Amino acid sequence: MIDRICIIGVGLIGGSFVAGLKQTNQVKTVIGFSRQESHLRKAQEMGIIDEYSLDISQVLKQVQMVIIATPVNSFQAILEMIKPHIDESVIISDVGSTKGSVIQIAKLVFGQMPAKFIPAHPIAGKEKSGIEAVDAQLFNHKRVVLTPTESSDIQTIAILSGLWKELGAKVEIMTDKKHDDLLAMTSHLPHMLAYGLMDYLISNNPYACRYVAGGFKDFSRIASSDALMWRDICINNPKEIVKHIEGYQKTLEKISNLIKNNKAEALEQLFQEAKSARDNWFSS
Amino acid sequence: MIDRICIIGVGLIGGSFVAGLKQTNQVKTVIGFSRQESHLRKAQEMGIIDEYSLDISQVLKQVQMVIIATPVNSFQAILEMIKPHIDESVIISDVGSTKGSVIQIAKLVFGQMPAKFIPAHPIAGKEKSGIEAVDAQLFNHKRVVLTPTESSDIQTIAILSGLWKELGAKVEIMTDKKHDDLLAMTSHLPHMLAYGLMDYLISNNPYACRYVAGGFKDFSRIASSDALMWRDICINNPKEIVKHIEGYQKTLEKISNLIKNNKAEALEQLFQEAKSARDNWFSS
Structure with missing residues (x-):
């Protein structure tokens, strides 16, 4: 003791x-x-x-x-x-x-x-x-x-x-390096995505909230996190966060191209694999 | 009747x-x-x-x-x-x-x-x-x-x-045009972001789920949506979804640049405005 x-x-x-x-x-x-x-x-x-x-x-x-x-x-x-x-x-x-x-x-x-x-x-x-x-x-x-x-x-x-x-x-x-890389991906990136989505929606249409369905409330919950804390996290882990935002942008571009090119099968496969992983992670 | x-x-x-x-x-x-x-x-x-x-x-x-x-x-x-x-x-x-x-x-x-x-x-x-x-x-x-x-x-x-x-x-x-534009932004885009995040995480690190915090479960919930249904939505509203993915990419780039350039105040303001809007939308 x-x-x-x-x-x-x-x-x-x-x-x-x-x-x-x-x-x-x-x-x-x-x-x-x-x-x-x-x-x-x-x-x-x-x-x-x-x-x-x-x-x-x-x-x-x-x-x-x-x-x-x-x-x-x-x-x-x-x-x-x-x-x-x-x-x-x-x-x-x-x-x-x-x-x-x-x-x-x-x-x-x-x-x-x-x-x-x-x-x-x-x-x-x-x-x-x-x-x-x-x-x-x-x-x-x-x-x-x-x-x-x-x-x-x-x-x-x-x-x-x-x-x-x-x-x-x-x-x-x-190592601290591995920690900061991992957390930038699993925690900091999702927060940036949620804050970014709110920013995008309110910039485009102040009444956007009228047209969000049930899932949006859960999806956007982390955008209600403390702004000061997240400012500090960004300032303290900038390189890794930027790296993962840029990596994620490539994934978005891939999805965007699949939609543009009408690749139904590839889209279904991507969605299905994402769904399976998520279901698997949170089976409870 | x-x-x-x-x-x-x-x-x-x-x-x-x-x-x-x-x-x-x-x-x-x-x-x-x-x-x-x-x-x-x-x-x-x-x-x-x-x-x-x-x-x-x-x-x-x-x-x-x-x-x-x-x-x-x-x-x-x-x-x-x-x-x-x-x-x-x-x-x-x-x-x-x-x-x-x-x-x-x-x-x-x-x-x-x-x-x-x-x-x-x-x-x-x-x-x-x-x-x-x-x-x-x-x-x-x-x-x-x-x-x-x-x-x-x-x-x-x-x-x-x-x-x-x-x-x-x-x-x-x-109009159907306005509907498809609005919903691409408020519903289809968030689903693409969630599916994309799962795809990005599992591509990078199969054990990423060990390092996700509480908020991630809610954030990723919509990635457990039906893959076939979302394939069909993409195929049926491609132009508007792609438009909003591309618009959102610009927002991500803006955030990424703020982090890169150590713009603490601007980050805090963006996070605070996003948080305020979200708190306001779901005040209950």
Whole structure:
């Protein structure tokens, strides 16, 4: 059991992580830090954190682990803020959606990647957000990707991996590059497509919504995601996102050409294979 | 009250339409026709149709209205089949997803567009399909587009419009050209995007599904739509679908360029406007 963990940012993901750690008796005391005292008070009332302070030097006293659970764009300021108050023995991790940029920022702030800073990304639903949606079970059966670097401490990877596994998560280890490529394809690209479709529709016809059928509501749901968060993801993973937008455009061009050339059979085959894969992925 | 209506095809949309007509006492007798007797038997057992026959000349005897509720690709064969057995007094309508092609086929078969053939498209959810999913309330608060032509009989438009309105539908009249353009944008384009995304993912990485987050399941749901139906929609509305795929490609290029050029503010604005529109469309 870890004696003392500090959580910076008490939103859905960070809050759910420490709530899970407490529920599985993996931590004795969780101390919270945030710029918004109201969030910390709420988290304390809900039993998600035990203590909090607005003074970072107080918060970091005697902690064994710091979890950064704020938007990636705030990481540099946060790492600079915590750096004077921790030594090399403290484990650092995060829950950010992009990993290459996190490593880059850490190297910038610390001069090199600290051996006990293990970047992590739990791939869990984020439709709701904020402390009210916190769920200690959120990561059960969900995938969590750790992206250690060459200088990472093996034992620290094992400790962090163990914490997530106790919450029911499937932990996978890969390079930050592979993570950012994969997620650009499976998560960032779909969000760009959904935002892009809304942009296209409202630019063309302000009354387009009258003519959308049932499936559109589900299809467009991710376009209701937080705009600031997605701006930050784009800024932090530009190369991979652009690569996959461009790759996807080739697929659209292929479909467009099949339609133009009246290729009924090829269209049916493409639709059928897409349908089979999707049915297979979500058989439940 | 209409004495006798013939429904050709007893799937979700056709079945729900006649079930609604019966529930609102707008028709005395519904007689069904289909190539599959098992469907007709089931429909009769469920009380959706009163009678059926596999002999089209029997089915059409003394009917005042024929509703074609089969895939658009079967329309030519169906119109040729019914033509010898009906006179000009019989009202014809359909529930197909494309309207220009329906009018084109009708002109081909009848020499000109019959004055009492009023094409219709109820824009209603089609996630489930088949006779089992029939729901007499399916069109309540849903939009139904009628696309009469210059030669359409005004009184017939009023009769058909009245039937749909009694089911709670919002009836709108527009040209087939406008319908096919609008629906290519609001329905056909999103389906192409979803099928295209699945095609792109499985071509790139067969294990991509491991790294999709919560929102992906909803986003990709329409890629589980019937492949044959969507092949037919593409074949029947190629020009408009291609036009909107190409227009959408420009939007994707715009987003891609914003990301490439690190335009954080413009990205945030685009995402925020897309989100606001989507939240506004589906405020419930």
